Amino acid sequence: MLRRCLLSGTVLWLTAAAPASAFMAYVSNEKGNTVSVIDTDSWTVTKTIKVGQRPRGIEFSRDGKFVMVAVGDDDTIQVIDAKKQEVVDTLPSGPDPELFTQDAAGKIMYVANENDNTVTVIDLEKRARIGDVQVGVEPEGMTISPDGKILINTSETTNMAHFIDTSTRQIVANVLVDARPRFAEFKHDGSELWVSSEIGGTVSIVDPVKHVVTGKVTFNIPGLRSEAIQPVGIGMTKDDKTAFVALGPANRIAVVDAVNHKVIKYLLVGQRVWHMAFTPDEKYLLVTNGVSNDVSVIDVAAQKVIKTIQVGELPWGVTIAPQ
């Protein structure tokens, strides 16, 4: 009893002593059916939350109060209360949700449903499905333009980025990219859309006004076959100068000059690196390593891997609380 008191006392003291810069990162573990919570001050897993089957896409609500995680094999999105650190609600996502995005106000959520070629539109306040958009085969990557007017969805077997007008929910353009586009990310100034192609092995740079591919980021790692380079997650710094691209089974993160689209260097991380998230102060970038069951921490300014944290089985997505 005394020991337990002492222990919990220590925990309390630790929590109180943690500096204000500590953030909470939530990592979805695809095989483990859990979400690991990482304290970015101590770089330790402080809690493991049980969730539904096959958690993948994960994102904080805009107000920072909730974490939403797509549990594909349960055909729903679960809502985790960030304070209680437990699942408190579910959203009507449509079948097999994988990735999703929210509008700037945090009122509308758009979900890619891999199984029926649709993007589902959800009203987050009413917790209700309010529309669908028919897209290409196997919708996956989702993002919204900085002005909120255009929703991007990538379809993996159709090999396109679909531009969807968020007011009319109609497709206004389709841009063909390389094989199996998995993730899309705008520059913060809205001047470029980056789309990663896992099987094609490239990142396409798309002009969001003209709807054409204007360039491609290509990767070449000495000693590695080109087939092993499979770009997935993309992270762009707020100044739009540097991008980080996860290269899957190449076990590396490419650091890319976002202005001239050339690779600056490759950072060796864990096995089959998937997705990533910056801390809000942009000091650190956390990346999930699917096969080695860990998360690598990258010092953004130094462009160096500084830490590896063990999480659950097959970590996939990561999100960090906004400030």
Place this chain on the structure above:
Amino acid sequence: MVRWLVAAIGLIAMAMPVRATEPIEIGIGYLGRAGVQQTLSLVEQPAENDGIAGARLAVEDNNTTGKFLNQRFNLEEARLKEGEDAAKAATALADRNGFIIADLPPDALLQAADALRDRGTVLLNAGAIDDRLREQDCRANVIHVAPTRSMLADALAQYLVWKQWKRWFLVVGSHEKDKLYADALRRAATRFGAKIVQEKIFEDTGGARRTDSGVTLIQRQMPVFTQQIPAYDVLVAADESEVFASYLPYRTWDPRPVAGSAGLVPTSWDAAQDQWGAVQIQNRFVKLNSRRMTALDMQAWTAARMIGEAASRTNSGDPKKLLAFLKGPDFSVAAFKGTRLTLRDWNLQLRQPILLVDGRMVVSVSPQEGFLHQVSELDTLGVDRPETKCKLQ
């Protein structure tokens, strides 16, 4: 706001001519073989629509993409009747289709290919695994989507060697294709360092594959057939004719695993494959066809998707243009195998990982780690460029 307007006007301008024209029609013929082979296992008995069901799904997928590109794909099915001339059937299909996906025996495939040679029709071989079609009998108008026997044998051999099961007892059926498979397995053993400690022929003496008297007799035959063999690690069976291999697991004299035509089987696809996003296509396939997806279904799906991929990349339905793209350096296709699939330019064989399956699960995927190659690790499977006998013309 101004930018938005400009974008909107640009869009309308772009959309107008597309709306105004008729879609590009792309015809795909599917030519299937006469009759379906009887299998020993009832659950492995192929469905009537084995193969074509995969092409149907791919055409649906192509059309979903096609609606954004103003392309429309059509599938026309024909099945050879017993004794029917393949050249004639293929020519009839070629009147309406620039592409033909073929599931034909090797000689029939060659007849069809030669009949279509001067028409510019592209044949995609989805069914025949014979190496000779990619070697001495290769044709410039035939793309091979099905893996070869040697690719399947190499995929199995790499895993068995990785597992340190290097002493093989090879049992070969008495039909021609069983012997061809045994040839491929012997070649694989030599390439990857396995040793065949003994070979035995299993004679096909006729008899039904389904009987009411059941397993009693088999249970007595198989242990006797497999006794007095020098020490071995794994029994490898070459029985494409479905005469005996499925009777071997759990019935060998010595307790040994079985591989090849039963037990651990190398294949291009399996209903249990769920890696690399495969659950999506498995679900789509079951929804459309109310059964699970076989290797032949996947080979036909991939063939039709290759046509779709070439059509979307070239923005064309012209078989000549599409064939040039497929043969060119920019072609690759995604087919839920964890890597891009490309064509070997010396014989138009699709490079692909091979699954090793036990009927319930995917046990492994070859090429295995550590089998290296200067161009593509996928070229550690099958006959490589320096050994090829193919002269495309």
